[in-house]
Amino acid sequence: MSLIRTSLDRLYRVCGYIAAILLAGIAILILAQIVGRFFGVLVPAANEMAGFFMAGSTFLALAYSFRAGSHIRVTLVLSVLPLKLRRFFDILVLVSGGALLAYSTWYTALLVKDSLRFGEVSDGLLGIPLAIPQSAMLFGLAMLTVAIVDELVNLLQGNTPSYEDSADVVLAKPDATTKKGH
Numbered sequence: 001m002s003l004i005r006t007s008l009d010r011l012y013r014v015c016g017y018i019a020a021i022l023l024a025g026i027a028i029l030i031l032a033q034i035v036g037r038f039f040g041v042l043v044p045a046a047n048e049m050a051g052f053f054m055a056g057s058t059f060l061a062l063a064y065s066f067r068a069g070s071h072i073r074v075t076l077v078l079s080v081l082p083l084k085l086r087r088f089f090d091i092l093v094l095v096s097g098g099a100l101l102a103y104s105t106w107y108t109a110l111l112v113k114d115s116l117r118f119g120e121v122s123d124g125l126l127g128i129p130l131a132i133p134q135s136a137m138l139f140g141l142a143m144l145t146v147a148i149v150d151e152l153v154n155l156l157q158g159n160t161p162s163y164e165d166s167a168d169v170v171l172a173k174p175d176a177t178t179k180k181g182h
Helices: 003-038 045-066 083-116 133-158
Strands: none
Touching: 003 045, 003 133, 045 133, 083 133
């Protein structure tokens, strides 16, 4: 395995771990609010922080879940196409998706730049600089863009796409080893 492949897969995994940590942070904030109510303690800006954690978790998990084949793909039409035509459509979707993501990443970077320039902060009690949660969004979009381009290069080299390796269990045809009724 090449150094680039290993490094990218590690980076995608780290993004997934950070997303999971942010989800755990949401659970901790909600739990703190619940327990705090019993003792008359207010957890300041918990809702605001939970919202920022959710946004960060969503965007940081994109590249990891794409590489793991967890994104929803509609393969009803693709599954009946000949292999060459299917590869063509896979490449077309990756190119158009990569272009759209690159555009989104660029404009998100401009948003972060403007937030930094104007010193924008959230409206909540803590006044969190908006560039912080926006940066998580930017990094997540950038990583998904890299993952799409990575997958495109992989496909153009004649390899099987990573999302093909993770078949949808619900739609998979039962094989001889699968017991009926279990």
